[in-house]
Amino acid sequence: MQQRRTHAASQIEKATLDASRYGHTQKREYARPAAQQSEAPQTIGSLNEDRRPIAVIATDASNAETCSILDPEKIYTMYNTVPSIKEKDAFVVELMKSVFDSTFTTEGEGNIQKLVHDLIGYYVIMEGIFFYAGFAIMLALKRRHKMVGIGEQFEYIMRDESLHLAFGCDLINTVKNENPDIWTKELQADSTRLVEEAVALEKLYARDACPEGILGINSSRFCDYVEYIVDRRLERIELPKVYRTENPFPWMSLATLCRSWERGSRYPRRTSRRPGEISRSTDRSTE
Numbered sequence: 001m002q003q004r005r006t007h008a009a010s011q012i013e014k015a016t017l018d019a020s021r022y023g024h025t026q027k028r029e030y031a032r033p034a035a036q037q038s039e040a041p042q043t044i045g046s047l048n049e050d051r052r053p054i055a056v057i058a059t060d061a062s063n064a065e066t067c068s069i070l071d072p073e074k075i076y077t078m079y080n081t082v083p084s085i086k087e088k089d090a091f092v093v094e095l096m097k098s099v100f101d102s103t104f105t106t107e108g109e110g111n112i113q114k115l116v117h118d119l120i121g122y123y124v125i126m127e128g129i130f131f132y133a134g135f136a137i138m139l140a141l142k143r144r145h146k147m148v149g150i151g152e153q154f155e156y157i158m159r160d161e162s163l164h165l166a167f168g169c170d171l172i173n174t175v176k177n178e179n180p181d182i183w184t185k186e187l188q189a190d191s192t193r194l195v196e197e198a199v200a201l202e203k204l205y206a207r208d209a210c211p212e213g214i215l216g217i218n219s220s221r222f223c224d225y226v227e228y229i230v231d232r233r234l235e236r237i238e239l240p241k242v243y244r245t246e247n248p249f250p251w252m253s254l255a256t257l258c259r260s261w262e263r264g265s266r267y268p269r270r271t272s273r274r275p276g277e278i279s280r281s282t283d284r285s286t287e
Helices: 002-031 054-068 072-076 083-095 109-130 132-143 148-178 185-209 219-236 250-263
Strands: none
Touching: 083 109, 083 185, 109 132, 109 148, 109 185, 109 219, 132 148, 132 185, 132 219, 132 250, 148 219, 185 219
């Protein structure tokens, strides 16, 4: 524990030093006549690629300190020790038994149905449902300017998972279109049942993750959000809606887009803001 705190302290000292150098560099740059200012003020180290305000650097240092005092053993074994996580893990593993069987083939309608069953388990349930309550919790904090650095990381993760989900749904629909006889009423009913079971498990997880509510958000709203996105997932694979719940977090629909708007790529954005100036419009998902 002492070593982790020592490491956190060194990280904070490094961030403070970088921030100080960043501030001095910017002051010199803006003190020069406009005609002599370079188009992109030069900074040092990693800040040459990510010229963020000093306040955001301090926030990231605080995030690093917070994470450093967590018990890694406790965190990494939660899938065995926390019932809501353990049940989700066991559920997903059971859903993908066929494709992990070394003798599995896609010959015959029965095997193709098993393939579609497992694809729904992997792409629709695991990546399209189980990740999203956690996304909503973290991005709700970022939207209130808490844990901004980690929130931005989650935006990138959510963008990637959205791509995986889109690919998975297209793959499922392609297999169905090429083999229309396998998409029977029984398989459709079984797929809907599996999704409903996944929703129940994700609601348990949302209540564990946010049991008492924080900053005006609570687990019941996250549960509503899960129902809303599940209806969208069902529609993507040509199944009828089940819940017809209104979206409690309309700003989440733009969370994957704001990264593209601001950065245009995976690389850190460049900003023309002066040191210490924090833009409240950074989160383009806010309505």
